[in-house]
Amino acid sequence: MTKQEENLARERKEIAARVASFKATQEKFRREREQYFATTLENARNEPRANPADSGSSGCTGKQARARKSPEPRAPGFLNDQRCQ
Numbered sequence: 889m890t891k892q893e894e895n896l897a898r899e900r901k902e903i904a905a906r907v908a909s910f911k912a913t914q915e916k917f918r919r920e921r922e923q924y925f926a927t928t929l930e931n932a933r934n935e936p937r938a939n940p941a942d943s944g945s946s947g948c949t950g951k952q953a954r955a956r957k958s959p960e961p962r963a964p965g966f967l968n969d970q971r972c973q
Contacts, residue, residue, distance in 0.1 A: 897943070
């Protein structure tokens, strides 16, 4: 094998090792994402739900609450949710 062939073989081997390392890292990240998702979903399912009536909240979103406090008139049906009046 010539010097050039040896260099090419060594470079191919190094590239293959880097690709394998990259794939292993990506697989690790995928597993961690799946575990995080499963844990977060499980926690969300197990948390007791807050009743807006108990907390004194109107249940309005921020945009609805701002629209409710807005002094200018609104068109019928535009952010005119009766729960937020």
